[in-house]
Amino acid sequence: MKKALVLLASAxxxxxxxxxxxxxxxxxxxxxxxxxxxxxxxxxxxxxDRIAYLHSQLKITPEQEPQWKAFADVMRGNGxxxxxxFKERRAATNxxxxxxxxxxxxxxxxxxxxxxxxxxxxxxxxxxxxxEQKKLADTTFHxxxxxxxxxxxxxxxxxxKAAPAPASDATVKP
Numbered sequence: 001m002k003k004a005l006v007l008l009a010s011a012x013x014x015x016x017x018x019x020x021x022x023x024x025x026x027x028x029x030x031x032x033x034x035x036x037x038x039x040x041x042x043x044x045x046x047x048x049d050r051i052a053y054l055h056s057q058l059k060i061t062p063e064q065e066p067q068w069k070a071f072a073d074v075m076r077g078n079g080x081x082x083x084x085x086f087k088e089r090r091a092a093t094n095x096x097x098x099x100x101x102x103x104x105x106x107x108x109x110x111x112x113x114x115x116x117x118x119x120x121x122x123x124x125x126x127x128x129x130x131x132e133q134k135k136l137a138d139t140t141f142h143x144x145x146x147x148x149x150x151x152x153x154x155x156x157x158x159x160x161k162a163a164p165a166p167a168s169d170a171t172v173k174p
Contacts, residue, residue, distance in 0.1 A: 057136060059132075059136065074118050
């Protein structure tokens with residue numbers, strides 16, 4: 001069960017990672033009508049790409065499809081929630097330090113809520129896995145450093161030195 005929780009925490013990291021990836025295209029031509037739909041489409045494509053990758057990597061069987069669908073739907077919902085919160089964060093200008101902290105707290109709480117939902121959805125799926133699939137899941141999530149490809153944030157990196165604190169809206173990472 002502990003491994004499943006670690007796996008799920010890694011997987012929910014996707015939600016924030018996808019939202020952060022979507023922020024780059026949207027931030028470029030600020031104020032253009034086409035930039036928001038393009039960013040949303042890119043974000044949704046990233047979520048769907050990740051879902052398809054995991055489906056293939058974990059060798060989901062037809063019998064596991066109902067559990068998989070529930071898990072994938074939670075991933076989509078989490079990605080949508082985080083994407084909207086990051087969009088609001090990018091749009092907010094001239095925030096006071098207090099308002100900025102409140103906004104960060106909202107995002108962090110949404111992330112925590114998303115992790116819980118993902119754990120709840122992944123538990124029955126993981127428990128339906130064959131020993132080979134469990135090993136694939138454990139390796140897939142561990143090897144990739146979760147969903148963010150091993151990026152380091154908050155805390156100590158491989159060198160043992162504290163990692164620098166992020167300085168933008170990309171600070172919200174699991």
